Amino acid sequence: xxxxxxxxxxxxxxxxxxxxxxxxxxxxxxxxxxxxxxxxxxxxxxxxxxxxxxxxxxxxxxxxxxxxxxxxxxxxxxxxxxxxxxxxxxxxxxxxxxxxxxxxxxxxxxxxxxxxxxxxxxxxxxxxxxxxxxxxxxxxxxxxxxxxxxxxxxxxxxxxxxxxxxxxxxxxxxxxxxxxxxxxxxxxxxx
DNA sequence: GGAGTGATGACA
DNA sequence: GTCATCACTCCA
Numbered sequence: 001x002x003x004x005x006x007x008x009x010x011x012x013x014x015x016x017x018x019x020x021x022x023x024x025x026x027x028x029x030x031x032x033x034x035x036x037x038x039x040x041x042x043x044x045x046x047x048x049x050x051x052x053x054x055x056x057x058x059x060x061x062x063x064x065x066x067x068x069x070x071x072x073x074x075x076x077x078x079x080x081x082x083x084x085x086x087x088x089x090x091x092x093x094x095x096x097x098x099x100x101x102x103x104x105x106x107x108x109x110x111x112x113x114x115x116x117x118x119x120x121x122x123x124x125x126x127x128x129x130x131x132x133x134x135x136x137x138x139x140x141x142x143x144x145x146x147x148x149x150x151x152x153x154x155x156x157x158x159x160x161x162x163x164x165x166x167x168x169x170x171x172x173x174x175x176x177x178x179x180x181x182x183x184x185x186x187x188x189x190x191x
Numbered sequence: 192g193g194a195g196t197g198a199t200g201a202c203a
Numbered sequence: 204g205t206c207a208t209c210a211c212t213c214c215a
Contacts, residue, residue: 045210070199070200070205071206073208081199097209098195098212099196100211103210105210128211173209
């Protein structure tokens with residue numbers, strides 16, 4: 001059983017979609033070759049208040065911004081980079097981080113509401129940067145739909161993860177996010 | 192623990 | 204235009 005996930009799958013609460021992505025397969029076609037791997041770890045970034053999210057609106061007026069904080073973390077809601085998170089469901093959000101690595105996210109929930117899920121690990125590939133390196137994903141996929149036609153999609157191969165084997169914890173690398181840094185919005189399969 | 196790397200976005 | 208920053212990885 002192989003069913004490509006369609007936008008409707010992503011048009012639901014982000015935390016729910018995040019959990020259900022565990023056990024699905026990320027698939028990349030390059031010419032005649034296919035690379036695929038079961039998704040084993042994800043992180044949800046949900047809504048304009050989520051200070052850990054690139055699309056957070058809450059920096060305005062904060063101490064950090066008064067101190068002249070700049071850079072990507074100074075994002076103010078909808079910007080050139082983050083507009084994709086407000087856009088169509090089931091589209092990719094790909095960004096470059098630390099000048100070296102790409103991170104792959106899928107847009108969720110509903111239009112005009114910034115939410116996305118970071119694909120953090122697939123089987124045998126731990127870390128968002130390594131996934132994009134192995135699957136040859138870069139910004140060409142940003143703002144493109146997850147679809148077979150685009151050569152990068154997610155499919156259901158009938159694997160069922162026992163809920164008992166789904167663990168959750170704090171998101172990684174978001175220590176700047178105040179009370180939002182402790183939200184248990186990272187989901188992963190018990191190994 | 193520390194370096195590498197360049198796009199990003201606020202501010203001037 | 205300037206400048207600090209970063210949802211990471213590798214090597215020590």
